[in-house]
Amino acid sequence: MFFSGLHSGRFWRGLPYPLIASFHKGTATQVKKPSRVTFGTDSGYSLYWVVGPGAGSVFDLATDTLSIGRLEYEREERGWIRIPDRTVSRHHADLVWLEEQNLFQYRHKSQTNPSRIDGQIVTQDVLLQNNSQLAIGASQFLLQRRWARTSTPPHPVKKQTDEGTEYFIQLLPGGYCETLSKEEENRLGLDVSIYWEPRYQCFLASDEAGSRPAITRKLGPNTSQNFPFRKPTALEVGDILTVDFCQYLFSQRPSQSKGSSVNSLRTPKSLIPGYRRLKKLGQGSSSEVFLMLDPEGNKVAAKFLLPHLVRNPEARASFEREGQIALSLNHPCLIDVIHVGTNDAQEKYIVSEYLEQGTLRDYLKRHSRLSYKEVVGLAMDLASGLSFLHQRGLVHRDVKPSNIFLRGQRTVLADFGIVKGVDLDTARTTGYTVGTPHYMAPEHFRGFTEPRSDQYALGIVLVELLSGRRVFEASDHLSLAHLHVHHAPDLEEILPDTPPSVLAALQKMLAKTPEERFDDALTAARSFAGV
CATH class of the missing domain: 1.10.510.10 (Transferase(Phosphotransferase) domain 1)
Structure with missing residues (x-):
């Protein structure tokens, strides 16, 4: 999903027929584009051209078949959306209305250039849903339903959600990851901001100071395109952003399990046999530390995984490895780890000296x-x-x-x-x-x-x-x-x-x-x- 030409949450909708520049292969071509076009009997769906040479156009789709492809500008052929882009085939795809289902079917026609629906490359017919996103060459379209062609009154459409998924930016190659917030603006470098646009259910990237950031996007298995951006531009999973000579991958992953509260209390069974807990000393991102008395009455610091990570295999393995490494080290300027073990509740723990002077x-x-x-x-x-x-x-x-x-x-x-x-x-x-x-x-x-x-x-x-x-x-x-x-x-x-x-x-x-x-x-x- 990639929307250039979005600004302050609005499409360029209802504008008179402006002239825009289409930048392909370094050339600028003046393209006269309509702001809204309607064909035949209204289907109740609109197709928004949100990236590409016709960005800002809105097509109120008819129930007639609509073809999409690369045709000459001077050809005025009814029932076609023409995309002047060399990565688009002359007859790239058709939108076919299915009367019984009140939906459009996307029929990919090209033998050489791919199409993508909702980020997935398609090679066969795909049934389009409300808010489907179509990627054809370097152009992006959004299909939205304005009203349902039924005998019942129009009703709101339930929007798709990303529950269980979080988006992140990763510094390449294989570097630091940062989860993107949907509630607040995210910063990338000094001049680029990334923020969530709830209306279109996507993250937008915007350049605030003319630093000429760019996006590299895969158009197919062996094809990609690099283009600069400045205005709010929606990101698609797999995009690589070049900002201030650094490259960042935009991607998604399953949300971290919330599990039980990290503040949940440990039961008596969770203690170390023979030790007495005095108080909690602190808590980090993955563990918490308690002040305890060992069987001889000496104060020690006991470190446990947080409750919600206890059953996480990766977290348990990392914690156990930490204990074993620390236990093997003996140096006056390294903390002294006394004991590593597992309690009756099958929780790993690390017992080390308690340093009262703090950090x-x-x-x-x-x-x-x-x-x-x-x-x-x-x-x-x-x-x-x-x-x-x-x-x-x-x-x-x-x-x-x-x-x-x-x-x-x-x-x-x-x-x-x-x-x-x-x-x-x-x-x-x-x-x-x-x-x-x-x-x-x-x-x-x-x-x-x-x-x-x-x-x-x-x-x-x-x-x-x-x-x-x-x-x-x-x-x-x-x-x-x-x-x-x-x-x-x-x-x-x-x-x-x-x-x-x-x-x-x-x-x-x-x-x-x-x-x-x-x-x-x-x-x-x-x-x-x-x-």
Whole structure:
């Protein structure tokens, strides 16, 4: 579904016969198009030409057969919709009225050029429903019923819904995914907005600043077309948007199961035998942590999957893997995991040391920022812990203040939920890229991580600790991705009065490609510390 020529939720309906430009293969042809045409006995259906050289035309369809194809402009042949497009056959398709069913049938005639109905390529007859979307070459049509040809009064048509489906944008290749909101405007890069149009049941993309974004759309198994857009343009599943030199896939997937409430209470059976729960410490996107007393009376932190994810095989496998990785690590700058197990309710849990001083995020809330001397000590601790991981072929992938704890004079890195191997097979992904966008390296957004990706995140954290604010701020994840990939932060403005050698070290840590950064985290931290 693709509507160019939509603006403020309206078709160009009822306009006089304007001249429009049809841009095909770089040429502009003046095409005189009617705003509304009626043939024969009214069927009660209208066909809206919403993309292509005749965009804005409305055909009140008769019960006579209507043919669609590529004919010469000067030919005036009744019962034809003419599409001047080389990807459309001379006789591409027919719309045939079925009297008994009060519906139109789409009969594909072309042997060389495909048609699509509601996004699906068709090669045989298809019964059209109200709100069916027809894609013929680069043109798009919408079929809507105005009234039903029955003896009963007209009645409202129940619109199709997308229940159980959510739409998302994914940074290519295989990079970060962002679920699109139907209630609020979604931002793509700095100048493109994507929003839901309830009347036409589709997402529209609009360029607000003339940055010349483009859409690549498949027209067939081996055919695609690239075209720029500026006015509100409806997106079709499978579209690839090029915005600010980045490419994004527009697609859909089943909605995540809502299941039980993430705030539902755990029953006594859900506890760990021999442990006593004291209070809930916090909750993340997939897990919650409780303060508990172990059998010896020591305070520990017990981490569980959220209730609605307990029966999710992928979530359980990831959680169990996190526990096993953490249990195998022994380093003074990594959190100490004591026990991994399964309780009587078949819930996985991870028991780790309880660090009462809290996280760096908690510390920043109380103190706003840290001195350079304090940050140097933190940097050396974190680099030491990261180097330990990297030497074992692991990448943390989620270095951020809320995952960094304080233990006396030490800084401790925690949360190994998305730790990943650095070999080529496991470091490259083709699906959802996990992490925290404020701290992710440019390559991380594209679905690839390696040890120097953690170095970039560490550099972002160090700047935040010194300045008291995040390096990049944006209203959504995809805008953050654009900033991380394309914009170099002005460190002199963010950190005034900072020695040039320190700024140079941070600048190198925040280089856009891993090859431009330090060879390893410890070398980066030593350069930052001036040793």
